[in-house]
Amino acid sequence: MVSPRKFIGLILAGAALVIAAGSATSRLVAFNAEETAQSQPYCIQVADRTSDYRPARSWLDLSALTMWARREGPLYMQHHAILVVGEGENRRLYYWSYRQRSFEPEVLNGQIMDRGPAVTCLPVHDFVSKQLVLFPKSFDTVYVKFSAQGAYRIPNAWQVKWSGGANPTLRLATTAPDFQPLNQRWRDLAREEHDSNWVFIAWDPEWVLSLMKAEPSGNIVEQSTEFGLAKSKTLTHGKDGKEYIGYRYLVYADDRDINTTVIDCATPSEAFPKSCQHRFINRGRHFYFRHRPEDVANWRGMQARILELMDSFEVHDGASPHG
Structure with a gap:
């Protein structure tokens, strides 16, 4: 022994x-x-x-x-x-x-x-x-370069996560409509809150364009224009026997090289108040975030705020990765 x-x-x-x-x-x-x-x-x-x-x-x-x-x-x-x-x-x-x-x-x-x-x-x-x-x-910023898609130096306050390779993506922990850094750790949020507390960037604009070509889910019962967007009201009959109203907003061209915006809003609930899925394309980048239906009126302002952030993060080869 x-x-x-x-x-x-x-x-x-x-x-x-x-x-x-x-x-x-x-x-x-x-x-x-x-x-x-x-x-x-x-x-x-x-x-x-x-x-x-x-x-x-x-x-x-x-x-x-x-x-x-x-x-x-x-x-x-x-x-x-x-x-x-x-x-x-x-x-x-x-x-x-x-x-x-x-x-x-x-x-x-x-x-x-x-x-x-x-x-x-x-x-x-x-x-x-x-x-x-x-x-x-430790350093206060993170440097990440996506091949020919650009390089960024992002402060740690944004809790940035990324993935390169065949499907490059970038995630910032923030929330609409003001897009300030999240004041708590994103990973500590409940799983159902993750999607409402980030801006997700992917280099796949073709996917958004294909989404626009598809008809919105449900039956289109009304079409109009609102906030400079083409608006479609839809009605869906759920398996629970209830009727659900949804809205889709589209625009194909805007300033600052934004050539597509698509917003899909479901009926909000107490559990999911941010029922709108908002996507737009800029310089080959597909941006995604969620917000409340009442924020649709400020769609241009929200997109401009995100692009200002990305511009402030962007750097050129040869710049220090830590500021």
């Missing part, structure tokens, strides 16, 4: 071996990144549990203890880490392979036009020696 003292010693020895192995991986990743980049600026981003990737800021971020991609069943949904080499149009991406023990070319979706992984770090010369520390400091 193993004595308690010997048992504790075995645990400590095992922990030391694990830490040593993790440290060895960090050094291997850093060395291979420098070797791959050669004399060019570079940076490393690692898999994140809430968004696609986050910039590596400490040696622990490159450790085998922490640097693992998100999985769904047997499939990896991202890379363990991505090495970004070069700047602007000459930028190249490599993924970390534990099997090859090196950074390899051809990242997921890297060959799809304008649909590469979201980049969250900016390349610099001597990244390892300049950026990696034992105890990283």
